[in-house]
Amino acid sequence: MSIVGTQVIAEGGGKSGYTVEFVEQGGNVVSVSLRAQTADINRTNAIAKAKEFLGRIVENDVLPDEMVDANSASADGGQTLPLESDRHNGEDIEQQLDKGLEDTFPASDPVSATITSIPGRT
Structure with missing residues (x-):
């Protein structure tokens, strides 16, 4: 290795x-x-x-010799930590998304483009 x-x-x-x-x-x-x-x-x-x-x-x-389910107690009777995927529920993720959008507010608005040109001859 x-x-x-x-x-x-x-x-x-x-x-x-x-x-x-x-x-x-x-x-x-x-x-x-x-x-x-x-x-x-x-x-x-x-x-x-x-x-x-x-x-x-x-x-x-x-x-461990096999995967340990984070929702069950460990072999020694102690508490196990939750998996990263279990730490966030849907509501928490939505709150984080809303916060991120608020933090980037001006950049999240679409650009308004105004074209001012004078047409030429046909």
Whole structure:
């Protein structure tokens, strides 16, 4: 296995955290999302923090053997986090869309073009 690319993506300008993507030569990608609550996270140390996180996962062998349903309790009886697709209901998405449209109001209006020309000879 050979990592041919690494990308650090700032979430919310870095205020929400960072996502680090490791790209394998075959095109497979491993993404690690580091939330802003992670101690002292910034663009320059995000890769090191992601590698540390992945190392702990492998060392402790905590990856499940099959997909875990986020709506059910975890094997140890603790709470599981909701899937990203479950976090937003339709109403929330509509509110976000409306807010986005309001923020871009002048640009969302169609351009009114007025052509003032004098017709030439026929």
